[in-house]
Amino acid sequence: MKIAIVEDDINMRKSLEIAMSDYKEFEIQTFKNAKDALKGIDDSFNLVITDINMPGMDGIEFVKTLGGKFEVIIMTGNATLQRAIESIHLGVKDFLLKPFDVDTLIEAIKREDKIQKVKKTLPKTNSDNAASSFYGTSKALEAALKIADKASKTDASILLLGESGVGKEVFASYIHNNSPRAKKPFVAINMAAIPDNLIESELFGFEKGAFTDASEAKAGQFEQANGGTLFLDEIAEMPYGVQAKLLRALQEKEIRRLGSSKGIKIDIRVVSATNANLNEKIKNGEFRSDLYFRLNTIPVNIPPLRERKDEILQIAQKVLEQNCIKYGFDLKTFSDEALKQLLDYHWPGNIRELISVVERAVILSESDEITPQELFLESRVFN
Ligand SMILES: Nc1ncnc2c1ncn2[C@@H]1O[C@H](COP(=O)(O)OP(=O)(O)OP(=O)(O)O)[C@@H](O)[C@H]1O
Ligand SMILES: [Mg+2]
Known part of the structure; x- marks a missing residue:
């Protein structure tokens, strides 16, 4: 198993190198920062172990940039616990609280090794996160579902609010499937997953020649969702400049592809979701309040699992x-x-x-x- 360890503290890095050298089955390469690691890590690596608090790019940004291509173990101190939680959302499954002894790390690596070996025996499928429905029920879930049920029958904009991993996406497709638009497309777009400068063309599409790489015209998500539901995930991450354009498209029920002057009529229902505090973002001038009111006709609070x-x-x-x-x-x-x-x-x-x-x-x-x-x-x- 080939393992990359990213750790800025030289003492920690050296002591991990020495301790790990006893284990011939693990081939270790250490990096002193995320930037070097991004250059040095290729497909031959099976596991990435990273610190969170590092100068330059921090561990969470680093994991985001890896884009889910590697299994990751996070090493974290108390000060960065909150940030470590964010990484669950990025697919990180194992965490080590600093200070830890090397045996703890070895155990974690061995667990990962076993998991990877077992997973390798499976036929490849791309439906790991297959759209699931609700596997259980509780009072709090029923209450949220009741609001979602009612709202799904209308065309009102719905804003799904809840912590990471509570099922906002599951709710969004539930709402679509229970709406009069169920037979029409459900199109999801995640603001956090698309580089800022591409969000506009993703949403609205473009004409041939609209920009250098636009060799073909392309319909945006609005057009693809026409007649159905558009799910705007992680809406708080939408760049401020695009927010005004989104608002206009929703109000006028019309979009324009980039590089085109022709309006295209669009009939969609919008469901959006966030785990961020939008009121705070509005106060800080990062989110438009007019867009917030347009998206938030019906808020649905999805409670955390602990409730x-x-x-x-x-x-x-x-x-x-x-x-x-x-x-x-x-x-x-x-x-x-x-x-x-x-x-x-x-x-x-x-x-x-x-x-x-x-x-x-x-x-x-x-x-x-x-x-x-x-x-x-x-x-x-x-x-
Ligand atoms: N009630 C449920 N029963 C079974 N599986 C569920 C349920 N709710 C969510 N899931 C599953 O849990 C995972 C997380 O759900 P989902 O992606 O909808 O959460 P989310 O709120 O959108 O999270 P994030 O904010 O991190 O994007 C998914 O794999 C989803 O299929
Ligand atoms: Mg989600």
């Missing part, structure tokens, strides 16, 4: 069953103590975190019963 405790074991059980089938294991169960830990844990990464913890436990557990140790919640830094 939906009834769902935890229902979701865990379903994910357990799915993964036993997926990996060809006999059906496993959770021990009573494991169930208790699942219920007691804080779940800062919400359902996304729960799903990844259960999947890892299924792969790592040695017997048919999953023990608390195999959930690795105790050593988890957010506990």
Whole structure:
């Protein structure tokens, strides 16, 4: 297994190099900052281990830039815990709280090694995050769904609010599927995933020759969603300049491709989502209040998993069953103590975190019963 370690502290870096040199099965390369790492890491690496707090590009930006191509373990101190939580959203599944001893790191690497080996035995599918529906139910979820149900029958703009991983995207497609537009397209666009300078052409499309690379005309997401629902994910990340254009398109129900003077009539329902505090962004002049009011006709607050405790074991059980089938294991169960830990844990990464913890436990557990140790919640830094 080839591993990149990114750590700015020279003492830490050297001591990890020395300690890891005892393990011939792990080939280590260390980098003193994210920039060097981005240059040095190629497809031959199997794992990236990175610090968060580093001069220049920090660990979270670094993981974002890696774009999900590598499995990542985060090393973090207390001061950056909050930032570490953000990385769950980027697909990071394992965390080490500093200071840790080398054995803890070795254990984490061995876990990752085993997981990668088991995953390699699977046929390749691209539906890892297949649109799921709700695996459980709780009072808090029912309350949110009730509002979503009502709103879905109308054309009102809906703003989904909730922490990372609570299911905002699941709600968005639920709303679409329960709306009169269900048979028309559902088009999702994530503001955080698209470089700022491309958002406008993604949304509105462009004509041939509109800019240097525009060798063909292309319809934007607005046109593709025509008749259906447009889901604007991570709306708080939308560049300020584009916000005015979005507002105008929504008000006039008409868009113009870049490089065209012709208006195109558009009939869409908009659902948007954010885990940011938009009021704060408005106060700071980063988000337009007029756009906020246009998007926020009906707000739907999706509570965090820790306020939906009834769902935890229902979701865990379903994910357990799915993964036993997926990996060809006999059906496993959770021990009573494991169930208790699942219920007691804080779940800062919400359902996304729960799903990844259960999947890892299924792969790592040695017997048919999953023990608390195999959930690795105790050593988890957010506990
Ligand atoms: N009630 C649920 N039952 C089963 N799976 C769910 C449920 N809610 C969400 N999920 C799954 O959890 C993961 C996270 O959900 P989703 O992407 O909708 O969250 P999100 O709120 O959009 O998160 P983020 O803010 O990080 O984008 C997805 O894999 C989704 O399929
Ligand atoms: Mg989302």
